[in-house]
Each structure stands twice: as C-alpha cells, then as structure tokens.
Amino acid sequence: MARYNPSEIEPRWQSYWEQHRTFATDDLTTSDLKNGAQKSYILDMFPYPSGDGLHVGHPEGYTATDIVARYRRACGIKVLHPMGFDAFGLPAEEHAIKTGVHPRIKTEQNIAEFVRQLKMLGFSYDWDRVVSTTDEDYFRWTQWIFLVLYDTWFDAEQNKGRPIDELSIPASIAAKGDDAVEQYRDSKRLAFEAHALVNWCPGLGTVLANEEVQNGVSERDGHPVKRLPLRQWMLRITAYGDRLLEGLDDLDWPTGIKKLQQDWIGRSTGAEVDFYVGDEANYADWKAVRAKAGFPETEMDADGSAVSDQQSLRVYTTRPDTLFGATYMVVSPEHPLVDVLTTAAQSEQVNQYRETASFKSDRDRTDGGKVKTGVFTGSHAINPVTGKPIPVWVADYVLAGYGTGAIMAVPAHDERDFEFAKQFDLDVIPVVDPPADHEDRDAILDGQVCFVAQGLAINSGQFDGKTTDEVKEAVTLWLDKDGIGKSAVNFKLRDWLFSRQRFWGEPFPILHEVDADGKLTGRKRAVPLEQLPVTLPDLEDFKPHGRPEPPLAKADDDWLYVQLDGKRYIRETNTMPQWAGSCWYFLRYIDPKNDQHLVDPEKEKAWMPVDLYVGGAEHAVLHLLYSRFWHKVLYDRGHVSTPEPFGRLVNQGMILGAPQYHLSPAAFSGAKASLAAMGYAGVPVGEDEKASVILVHAKDNSDLRDDQIEKRKGKSFVAGTDIEVLAKADKMSKSRGNVVNPDDIVREYGADSLRLYEMFMGPLEATKPWAMEGVGGVRNFLDRVWRLVVDHRSDEGALSSALTDDDCDEEQNRVLHQTIKKVTEDTEGMSFNTAIARMMEFTNHFSKSEKRPRSAIKNFLILLSPYAPHIAEELWRKLGETDTIAHAPWPKFDEAALVQSSIEVPVQINGKIKAKINVSPEISKDELAAVALGDDRVKQLIDGKTIVKQIVVPGRLVNLVVK
RNA sequence: GCCGAAGUGGCGGAAUUGGCAGACGCGCUGGAUUCAAAAUCCAGUUCCCGCAAGGGAGUGAGGGUUCGAGUCCCUCCUUCGGUACCA
Incomplete structure (x- = not known):
C-alpha cells in the first residue's frame, strides 16, 4: 500500500522513539550554560487523570508545547519537556466510596490510560521523568515542603521568610514558659492552625469542598449544607x-492574567480608625490616654481576628477623607465585640440575626438579591472628628474576614452604605462636593444620590475646599497624632x-501530643524528616463515618x-488539598528520582525557571x-534559586463543540409538533436565563446539518418553516452530545491530523469551535505532502518520479526560503496556524512542480516535523535518511x-486603487513616483486634474491626491 | 453591576501593526479523468449592478483623526469568559 496510512506509521515511530530514547532530556549543568549552552524548560500544566480519559482540550496545549520543544531541540537548544499527573482528588475517592476499590488502584488505571493516549499522540516527553503527585516518593517531598512552611515565619522588616528559630521571643512571653514560647512561635509560622468554617453535609455525612456546594446545598444530593467551625491548617x-x-x-504573562492576580490579591491603602464605644463619660479620658500612648498595634488572635481594647471599635477605610460623613457603623455578625455592643433591649434581635447569618454560606450572603439586612445593636460610637454619637449596627454586608470586620458607614459616598441607609432611614451627610458639571450634583448635595468619586471636601470643618487626596492625607495625619488612627494597607x-x-490526599506530617489518658496536650511537633513520607493508612472502607472529622481518623491505632522520644502522639488526620502537589511539580521533573533532595541544587540552577508554561486560563489565579x-518561601529558605517559577x-483557549442549532424553550414547545413531524427532537440544556433547546434528529440524536437550515434576512430558520433557530457553539459536555x-x-x-488540526483552528489563545470537516482538511494536506514524495499509485511505495537531485529553480528556491522564514518566525511566535498555512502553500507549489528537488523537500520535512512528526519521520526515512528527523538541524x-x-x-488615486505597476523592489522613491505617473491608465485618470499631493512608500504603494 | 477578551465572506480564520481586506483551510459551483463512483487534478467563489470591459459597496453600528483605518480616538450594540457587597 502506497497510500498515507497513519494508523500503520504512527505506532511504529512511537515505538522507535521509545526504544531509541530519542527525547531523553540532555544533561545540563550551570557550567554548560556559562559556556554558551542554551536551555529551555517547556512545561504543560499536568492533567488530573480523570476516568473519562483525555478530551480534545488536552492535546491543544500539549501539541503547542511539543512543537516548541521539538523546534528548539532542532535549533540546538537543551530542552526539558516532561509530563506528569495531578492525581489526588475527589473523583477517585468518590469512586472508592461507591465501589470499595482503593483510590490508588483506580488512579493508577486512569494514569495508564492517560499515558496510552498521550503516547498515541506522539508527544516528545521524556517519559523517564513522569511524576504523579500520589507517588509516595513524590508526596514525601510535598510533606517536606509543608514542614519548611511550618518551620518558617515571615519577617516583615526584611520582607522575607526566615527559620522559626530565628524568631526573637519577647521577654514577656519567654517569662511565661516553654508552652507560651511555643504558642508564640505557632502564631507566627507560615503553616498554622486555626478554627475555620467547613461545609458539613449532614445528609451525606461528609464534609464537602467549596466546589461541591452550590446555593447552600450539596451539589450531589441537594441536601442543605451547614457551616461548622473546625480546626484547620492555614498557610499564611x-x-x-x-x-x-x-x-x-x-x-x-498575559496582562489579563496578571490583572486577575492583582485583583485577587487586592491591595488597597487607607487608614485604620478607632471609634470610641465606651461610656460617654469617659470619652475625654480615653482620648487623653490615646493622645499620649498613641495608636495601638492591631493585635491578632491565633485565628486571625483582631483583638480589641473593648472601648473602641476599629475600622478600616480607604476613604479617611469621608470621616465627617460617617453617620453610623456596622460590624459583621461574627465580630468579637458584638456581645459587648449589644444592649439588653436589642439582644434578642441581634442574637437571632447572628444565628440566621451563621447558617448562610459566604455565597448566600453575597449572592442573589442585594437586599441588605441588619440589626441595631443599641449602642453608639463617637465619630472622632465630629464628636457626635452614631449608631452601631450588625449587618452581614460587612465581612468578618476583611479589614477589621467593622466599617464606618459613609452613605453619601459609598453605594452599599447608601443602600443600607435608605433601607433603615439613617442619616446621609455629603462631605465630597462633586465637580460642578456633574449631572446629579444637586441631588448628591441633598443626600438623594450617592457619589463615590473624588471632589472637594464640604461639611468637613477645617478641611473644606481641599481635594480628596489632600484630605485623605491630612485626616490620616491628624488621627495619627491623636493616637486614634493610622494609615494602613489591606489585602483581599x-x-x-x-x-x-x-482521604485521598497527602497526610500532614504533624503529630499531636497526647497524655496518658489519650487527651491532647495542645503540644505538637513535626514528623522527623527522615521518617517521611507519612503514607496513607489502609482503610477497610471509604464510606463517610458521619462525623465532620477526616476519614483518616478511622485508621487503626497502629x-x-x-x-x-518517650512521648505518645496522635497523627494529624486532615489531608492536604489537591493544590499542594501541583505547587511544586515542575521542580521535581528536574530531578525526579533524587531521594536526598527535593531537587539537586545544581540541576535546579541549571534548568529553572520554566521558560514556557502552557495551560488553561481556569488556573489563572489559584494554582x-x-x-x-x-x-517564594522555598526561595527565601534557599531551596530554589529563582524568585519566580x-x-x-x-x-x-477553550475548544468548544461543533455549532448546534438552538431555540428557546418557549419557541420549542410551540413548534414541537411540527418539528416532530419532520423527524426532529429537542435536547434541553442550561438553566434559568441560559436555558435553551438543541435541535437534533429524533432517530439518533445527531445534530442538524447545515442544509436543513435556511437563512433569510440574516436569520436562520429550520428549512421550509418559520421556526427561527440560532447557531451556537458551546463547551463540550455529555448532556449536549x-x-x-x-x-x-x-x-x-x-x-x-489531530495535532495539525488543533493548531490550524486558530490562534492558540482563542476560544474556537470544533469542526470535523476541518480535520478532513488537514488530513488532505498530509495526503498531499505524502504524494509529494511517494508515488501513491505504485504498490511498493516507490518514490515519486518527480523527485530530483537537481537544484531548485529560482521560484522554488524563493518559495522554500519564504517557507523556512515564515515557519521559523511563526513557530517562535507560537502562531502555529499561519505557519501551517505557509506549509500548505509550499505543498501546493511543489505539488504542481514537474521536478521536486530532494533537498527542498527534506528541508520542508524538517519544518513539518514538529507539527506532524510521524509523517515527517516516515518520509524522511523514505528519502534515504537513516537517523531520526528529530536530530536534523533546523534549516536557515x-x-x-x-x-x-x-x-x-498598487497606485491609488484619492485613496482608491486604480492601477498596479511592476517595478524592481529596490526602486527609489522618486523613480517609483515617475513610473506611477508614467503609467497609461494613471495618465488617463489624472488627465486635466492637478496633483495636490503624492504619497510614495517604496515597495508598498503610491497614492496620488488629485483635484 | 464591575473587569477582561472578541465582533472580518456561507463557515474556521489571514492581514509584516496605519499602506493591495479576505492568505490558508472548509464548503459550494463548473470542468478534466472514469463505464460509473470514490480518489485525484484544474478553474472559479465577499456582496450588488453588468454579457463583458468596468463600476459601486464592504471588516458589529454611528461619529472622528489621516493622503490612506479591519488596525488609532470617542459613543453605542452584541457575544463569550471571569468576578460578586473586600469598605
């Protein structure tokens, strides 16, 4: 058979590469780099090996990196291009609960399937370096890094993490004894324990991840989810x-991703201000003390909430300039001062409100209807600049976890406060005068409309007339001097x-001391490094035990x-989240078998940082x-050499499914009968506003074809009817078919063909719909490439008789070198779609040639080889080469x-192209103008008119402006 | 609501960054080859008027800058993605 037959040649080359270890990573040391060697670490975001196997979205990024990796190798650059698996996670555990099969078994099966599929696509990974986050040899080091975090505190002065034994202990704490010192250290560690809320689903008898909770109910069975405080590990x-x-x-990085991270970090600057909430009679005394002693540091509790002096309520604001307009205050329902602030008369209402709030998830509180709720505590605070008492409310629009968990409300200049004030009829005092031309200025000054932008201060005593920025600074200074406020920075x-x-996660390498009665003493220690890894216990079954403790608590006492050291400990039974393993896997690829270090420092220095990292935008923020x-922590502690990975x-971009024809549920039910008569049925998809119905053939659920739709006046209708439909491509999903x-x-x-098609669909970053005809298109191209070399009519696979050892003619040579240039530049710029287009042009040109110089074809095959490596190898071999094309140097x-x-x-007259002239590419500006003016057609068109202006761009165009 | 990306033929998409709009591919039309088909090859294919030569319009809409705008500026519309009271 002389036809191009990928199912025969592809597996053959895949095993060739494997046997010859063609893509084993080159050795690389820092001295190689000093001697001029170039390196490139090309990394894919490793996949979660789901039971569904690879979907077409995976090969998109993987092909892109594979092309770059193969290209750079051909350019003589040392390349590290590994692959691995992010294999801890819920689905394997759910599967285990259902079937009793150990998650490790299911995970290994899934990984084997992924490996099979990845190898089938011919990626040039160094398979000797595969890691899985679930391997004990791997998570030993995940646990090791956790212990680095546990052993590190952040020195704000040096702005870096340092070993915990370098933390200086205040004398007052040292005086209290060893336990106090240890507690102090614990409160500073980057890994620390605190009480935090978990999603506990009584219906399932298990704790749920945030992703598993939707609208306050379990995603799986619809049972309501309760929020329970549980001891948790936190990372600072x-x-x-x-x-x-x-x-x-x-x-x-893409600017969009940087922006997302910036927003997520959410740094803001403003001021912290204390509002006096104590007995009014003592206000003057309090002020005097503060003026003398200054503004106390915000002290944090072990769980991160602010400790208060009980006499004042501390708020954070980004608009200290609006302090004069603060007409009330709000504390979050969880605020530690709520009990102190609540008067007897209000206590029932407040307690009830807090109770209700405690059942709401963060989502419930922030999602949905924006109607604000709240209760008056009965107390008042004193506005430090006006000296006037203002009411203190409890409301859940103030979040406990941000700032100080309390705010000063300035309804005139904050949308949320404004809304709340209108609802509960609280005072609105404008203190910022908008620009005179502001359309709502009168209403704003009347307190009827909220204004959040900057302006000039009014109703602000000595600050009147100053700009927002000036007032901010002046007020902060003033507060600072009086010891009741201070400039502050906050993060979202x-x-x-x-x-x-x-169950299915890395165990924490932490031990909790227990006394003779088995009770926790409160002391804990790290598992000694030489005892790592802490492996998962063998469990009989994985079913939830109905208590909100982790499944590991069910393990045997052994x-x-x-x-x-003569003490008895109980192991930590929480496990780490799936993010843990993926935080550092790129380091392990560099030295995957090292049992002394997480990565050999010399190798780490040679390969880091990652030069190209490709993956989906869904990991833009968290991962x-x-x-x-x-x-950064590893960097601070000297374990890695670069500050950024x-x-x-x-x-x-995402690959969507092929476009399908949609109509609204209402339109569908109206037309159901007539559609059924035509053999069509509907598949409902989406919810609420996004609900729609996809039209399919009733007999096999296949999508409608284009010829079953007709277009009229820019709208689409089911052919022969007035039923309007909308063509739309959606995310691939089983429900949409x-x-x-x-x-x-x-x-x-x-x-x-798959590789080539995914690269040819459009720019890598773009979202694009799948089209099966497009795959046929690139397959066509590969067939043509095949016939460039092989005589497809011969049974023995003889070479095409057009092949010659002659040199290229001038045009062939130009096409070849243009192709080399374009493919080189586009591959470097990751514009794979246009590189492929250029290779198609090459193929079209040489297909037509009677004579095809072997040298040109060979150069072309090298250009093609990163994109379609199997066919390139096969034809390379057919042209008499004996080594792999992967070793052929990239053509220049x-x-x-x-x-x-x-x-x-082109020659334009008044901006419109009217003629074209043929000239030498080196022609000068004046000559070009002369040729253009001498052209017959141009002469004719400007006859009798005056040339007002002539624009001559050598090599590009001539434009004559005439009147 | 806010933030981000994008709107170009029947479709996916090109366009050296302000210089021939529609490369390349799909689809479609016609032709060659064939007993016939598949496959292959050749030609054509933005739209409108025209037999043609040619003319006109045209990159979501409207305005602007410029000799010249898909590209730059302003206003608006639509789609997709992200986000959700962060004081």
Missing part, C-alpha cells in the same frame, strides 16, 4: 501579598485554608498513634498564585533567495 499567604504583587511585574487575599477532611507563594505563561474523543479522531484521521533561510526581481505596487 497574606504575608507574601506584596511580594506576590510586585513579582508580577517582571513576568512575561485571605490566608489559604489548607486542610481537607478527605497508624494513628506514634511513640517518639499560579499558590505555586508562586510556595516558590514561571517566566513565560501562555493560556490556550457534542463531545469529541481524541481516540476516534486518531483512529479515523491519525494523530498528526537565505535572505538573498527571498528577493523578487519585480514586485507589483
């Missing part, structure tokens, strides 16, 4: 807020809740209890932020071959 990512923000500046970023009450955080980041399986594509068209283009003896230049 907030300490690195500034560093994470500043680090973004030097990264070659919260500390990272790091523990999960699940696992659970540890004797160490990338968490990774950067861990990396990922130099360049590219987000691949638009999922494309890579196995099917490889079987029908071949892996090279010859600038001289690109120039044409004559080029066509």
Whole structure:
C-alpha cells in the first residue's frame, strides 16, 4: 500500500522513539550554560487523570508545547519537556466510596490510560521523568515542603521568610514558659492552625469542598449544607501579598492574567480608625490616654481576628477623607465585640440575626438579591472628628474576614452604605462636593444620590475646599497624632485554608501530643524528616463515618498513634488539598528520582525557571498564585534559586463543540409538533436565563446539518418553516452530545491530523469551535505532502518520479526560503496556524512542480516535523535518511533567495486603487513616483486634474491626491 | 453591576501593526479523468449592478483623526469568559 496510512506509521515511530530514547532530556549543568549552552524548560500544566480519559482540550496545549520543544531541540537548544499527573482528588475517592476499590488502584488505571493516549499522540516527553503527585516518593517531598512552611515565619522588616528559630521571643512571653514560647512561635509560622468554617453535609455525612456546594446545598444530593467551625491548617499567604504583587511585574504573562492576580490579591491603602464605644463619660479620658500612648498595634488572635481594647471599635477605610460623613457603623455578625455592643433591649434581635447569618454560606450572603439586612445593636460610637454619637449596627454586608470586620458607614459616598441607609432611614451627610458639571450634583448635595468619586471636601470643618487626596492625607495625619488612627494597607487575599477532611490526599506530617489518658496536650511537633513520607493508612472502607472529622481518623491505632522520644502522639488526620502537589511539580521533573533532595541544587540552577508554561486560563489565579507563594518561601529558605517559577505563561483557549442549532424553550414547545413531524427532537440544556433547546434528529440524536437550515434576512430558520433557530457553539459536555474523543479522531484521521488540526483552528489563545470537516482538511494536506514524495499509485511505495537531485529553480528556491522564514518566525511566535498555512502553500507549489528537488523537500520535512512528526519521520526515512528527523538541524533561510526581481505596487488615486505597476523592489522613491505617473491608465485618470499631493512608500504603494 | 477578551465572506480564520481586506483551510459551483463512483487534478467563489470591459459597496453600528483605518480616538450594540457587597 502506497497510500498515507497513519494508523500503520504512527505506532511504529512511537515505538522507535521509545526504544531509541530519542527525547531523553540532555544533561545540563550551570557550567554548560556559562559556556554558551542554551536551555529551555517547556512545561504543560499536568492533567488530573480523570476516568473519562483525555478530551480534545488536552492535546491543544500539549501539541503547542511539543512543537516548541521539538523546534528548539532542532535549533540546538537543551530542552526539558516532561509530563506528569495531578492525581489526588475527589473523583477517585468518590469512586472508592461507591465501589470499595482503593483510590490508588483506580488512579493508577486512569494514569495508564492517560499515558496510552498521550503516547498515541506522539508527544516528545521524556517519559523517564513522569511524576504523579500520589507517588509516595513524590508526596514525601510535598510533606517536606509543608514542614519548611511550618518551620518558617515571615519577617516583615526584611520582607522575607526566615527559620522559626530565628524568631526573637519577647521577654514577656519567654517569662511565661516553654508552652507560651511555643504558642508564640505557632502564631507566627507560615503553616498554622486555626478554627475555620467547613461545609458539613449532614445528609451525606461528609464534609464537602467549596466546589461541591452550590446555593447552600450539596451539589450531589441537594441536601442543605451547614457551616461548622473546625480546626484547620492555614498557610499564611497574606504575608507574601506584596511580594506576590510586585513579582508580577517582571513576568512575561498575559496582562489579563496578571490583572486577575492583582485583583485577587487586592491591595488597597487607607487608614485604620478607632471609634470610641465606651461610656460617654469617659470619652475625654480615653482620648487623653490615646493622645499620649498613641495608636495601638492591631493585635491578632491565633485565628486571625483582631483583638480589641473593648472601648473602641476599629475600622478600616480607604476613604479617611469621608470621616465627617460617617453617620453610623456596622460590624459583621461574627465580630468579637458584638456581645459587648449589644444592649439588653436589642439582644434578642441581634442574637437571632447572628444565628440566621451563621447558617448562610459566604455565597448566600453575597449572592442573589442585594437586599441588605441588619440589626441595631443599641449602642453608639463617637465619630472622632465630629464628636457626635452614631449608631452601631450588625449587618452581614460587612465581612468578618476583611479589614477589621467593622466599617464606618459613609452613605453619601459609598453605594452599599447608601443602600443600607435608605433601607433603615439613617442619616446621609455629603462631605465630597462633586465637580460642578456633574449631572446629579444637586441631588448628591441633598443626600438623594450617592457619589463615590473624588471632589472637594464640604461639611468637613477645617478641611473644606481641599481635594480628596489632600484630605485623605491630612485626616490620616491628624488621627495619627491623636493616637486614634493610622494609615494602613489591606489585602483581599485571605490566608489559604489548607486542610481537607478527605482521604485521598497527602497526610500532614504533624503529630499531636497526647497524655496518658489519650487527651491532647495542645503540644505538637513535626514528623522527623527522615521518617517521611507519612503514607496513607489502609482503610477497610471509604464510606463517610458521619462525623465532620477526616476519614483518616478511622485508621487503626497502629497508624494513628506514634511513640517518639518517650512521648505518645496522635497523627494529624486532615489531608492536604489537591493544590499542594501541583505547587511544586515542575521542580521535581528536574530531578525526579533524587531521594536526598527535593531537587539537586545544581540541576535546579541549571534548568529553572520554566521558560514556557502552557495551560488553561481556569488556573489563572489559584494554582499560579499558590505555586508562586510556595516558590517564594522555598526561595527565601534557599531551596530554589529563582524568585519566580514561571517566566513565560501562555493560556490556550477553550475548544468548544461543533455549532448546534438552538431555540428557546418557549419557541420549542410551540413548534414541537411540527418539528416532530419532520423527524426532529429537542435536547434541553442550561438553566434559568441560559436555558435553551438543541435541535437534533429524533432517530439518533445527531445534530442538524447545515442544509436543513435556511437563512433569510440574516436569520436562520429550520428549512421550509418559520421556526427561527440560532447557531451556537458551546463547551463540550455529555448532556449536549457534542463531545469529541481524541481516540476516534486518531483512529479515523491519525494523530498528526489531530495535532495539525488543533493548531490550524486558530490562534492558540482563542476560544474556537470544533469542526470535523476541518480535520478532513488537514488530513488532505498530509495526503498531499505524502504524494509529494511517494508515488501513491505504485504498490511498493516507490518514490515519486518527480523527485530530483537537481537544484531548485529560482521560484522554488524563493518559495522554500519564504517557507523556512515564515515557519521559523511563526513557530517562535507560537502562531502555529499561519505557519501551517505557509506549509500548505509550499505543498501546493511543489505539488504542481514537474521536478521536486530532494533537498527542498527534506528541508520542508524538517519544518513539518514538529507539527506532524510521524509523517515527517516516515518520509524522511523514505528519502534515504537513516537517523531520526528529530536530530536534523533546523534549516536557515537565505535572505538573498527571498528577493523578487519585480514586485507589483498598487497606485491609488484619492485613496482608491486604480492601477498596479511592476517595478524592481529596490526602486527609489522618486523613480517609483515617475513610473506611477508614467503609467497609461494613471495618465488617463489624472488627465486635466492637478496633483495636490503624492504619497510614495517604496515597495508598498503610491497614492496620488488629485483635484 | 464591575473587569477582561472578541465582533472580518456561507463557515474556521489571514492581514509584516496605519499602506493591495479576505492568505490558508472548509464548503459550494463548473470542468478534466472514469463505464460509473470514490480518489485525484484544474478553474472559479465577499456582496450588488453588468454579457463583458468596468463600476459601486464592504471588516458589529454611528461619529472622528489621516493622503490612506479591519488596525488609532470617542459613543453605542452584541457575544463569550471571569468576578460578586473586600469598605
């Protein structure tokens, strides 16, 4: 058979690469780099090995990186291009609960399937470096890094993490004894324990991840989810807020992703202000004390909430300039001072309100109807600048976890406060005068409309007439001097809740001391490093035990209890979240088998940072932020050499299903009968406003074809009817029936076609719909490439008789070198779609040639090889080469071959193209103008008119402006 | 609501960044080859008027800058993605 047959050649080359270890990573040391070697670490976001196998979205990014990796190798650059699996996670555990099969078994099966599919696509990974986050050899080091976090405190002065034993202990604490010292240390560690709310689902008897809770009910069975406080491990990512923000500046990342991270970190500047809430009679005394002693530091409790002096209520505001307009205050329902503030008369109402709020999830509180609720505490605070008493309310529009959990409300200049004030009829005092031309100025000054922008101060005593910025500064200074306020910085970023009450995750390497009666003493210690990893216990079954403790608590005492240095300990039973393993996997690829270090420092220095990181935008914030955080801690502690892990980041766009014909549910029910008569049925998808019905053939649920739709006046209708439909491409999903399986594509068209098609669809970053005809299109191209070399009519696979050892003619040479140039530039710029288009043009040109010089074809095959490696290898071999094409050096283009003896230049008259002239490419400006004016058609058109202006751009165009 | 990305033929998309709009592919039309088909090859294919030569319009809408705008500026519309009271 002489036909192009990918199902025969692809597996053959895949096993060739595997046997010859063609893509084993080159050795690389820092001295190689000093001697001029170039390196490139090309990384894919590793997949979660789901039971569904690979979908077509995976190969998109993987093909892109594979092309770059193969291209750079061909350019002589040392390449590290690994793959692995992010294999901890819920689905395997759910599967285990259902079937009793250990998650490890299911996970290994899934990984094996992923590996099969990845190999089937011919990616040039170094398979010797595969890691899985679930391997004990791997998570040993995840636990090790956790212990680094546990052993680190953040020195705000040096702005870096330091070993905990370098933390100086205040004398007052040292005086209280060892336990106090240890508690003090614990309160500063980057990994610390605190009480936080978990989603407990009594119906399922299990704790749920946030993703599993929707609208306050369990996503799986619809049971309501309760929020329970549980002891949790937290990571102090907030300490690195500034560093994470500043680090973004030097990264070659999409600006959109940087912005998302900036917004997520959410740094704001403003002031903290204390409002006196004590007995009015003592206000003067309090002020006097403050003026003398100054503004006390905000002290944090072990769980991160602010400690108060009980006499004052501390707020955070970004608009200290509006302090004169603060007409009431609000504290969050969880605020520690609520009980103190609530008067006896109000206590029933307040308690009830807090109770209701405690059942609401964060989502419930913030989602849905924006109607604000709240209760008056009965107390008043004193506005420090006006000296007037203002009421203090409890309301859940103030979040406990941000700022101080309390606000001064300035309804005239804050939308939320304004809304609340209108609802509860509270005072609105404008203190910022909008610009005179503001359309609502009168209403704003009358307190009828809220104004949040900047202006000039009014109703603000000595500050009247100053600008917002001036007042901000002046008020903050004034408060500072009186010891009742201070400038402050806040982050939206919260500390990272790091523990999960699940089985299938990394166990924490932490031991809690127990006394002789088995009671916790409150003391804990790290598992000694040489005892890592802490492996998961063998459990009989994985069913939830009905209590909100982690499943590991069900383990045998053998696992659970540890004797160490004469003391008895119980193991930590929480497990780490799925993010943990993915925070550092790129380091392990560099040295995957090292059992002494997480990564050999010399190798780490040679390969880091990652030069190209490709993955979906869904990880824009969390994964990338968490990774950067861990990396900075490892950097501070000297374990890695770069402050940032990922130099360049590219987000691949989503691949949508093929367009389908939709109509609204109402339209569908109206037309149901007539559609059924035509053999059509509807598949309802989406919910609420997004609900719609997809039209399909009733007999096999297949989508309608284009010829079953007709277009009239720009609208689409079911052919022969007035039933209007809308063509729309959606995310692939089982319910829509638009999922494309890579196995099917490889079987029908071949892996090279799949790779090529996904790259040809459009720009890598764009969202684009799948079209099966497009796969046929690139397959056509590969067939043509095949016939460039092989005589497809011969049974023995003889080479095409057009092949010759002659040199290229001038035009062939130009086409070849233009192709080399364009493919090189586009591959470097990751514009794969246009590189492929250029290769198609090459193929079209040489297909037509009677004579096809072998040298040109070979050069072309090298250009093609990163894109369609199997066919390139096969034809390379057929042309007599004996080594793999992967070892062929990337061709260079010859600038001289690109120039044409004559080029066509358009001549415009008043901006419209009227003629074209053929000139030499080197023609000067004046000559070009002369040729243009000498052209017959141009002469004719400007005859009798005056040339007002002539624009001559050599090599591009001539434009004559005539009157 | 806010933030981000994007709107170009029947479809996916090109366009050296202000210089020939529609590269390349799909689809479609016609032709060659064939007993016939598949496959292949050749030609055509933005729309409108015209037999043609040619003319006119045209990159979501409207305005502007410019000799010249898909590209820059202003206003608006639509779609997709993200986000959700962060004081």
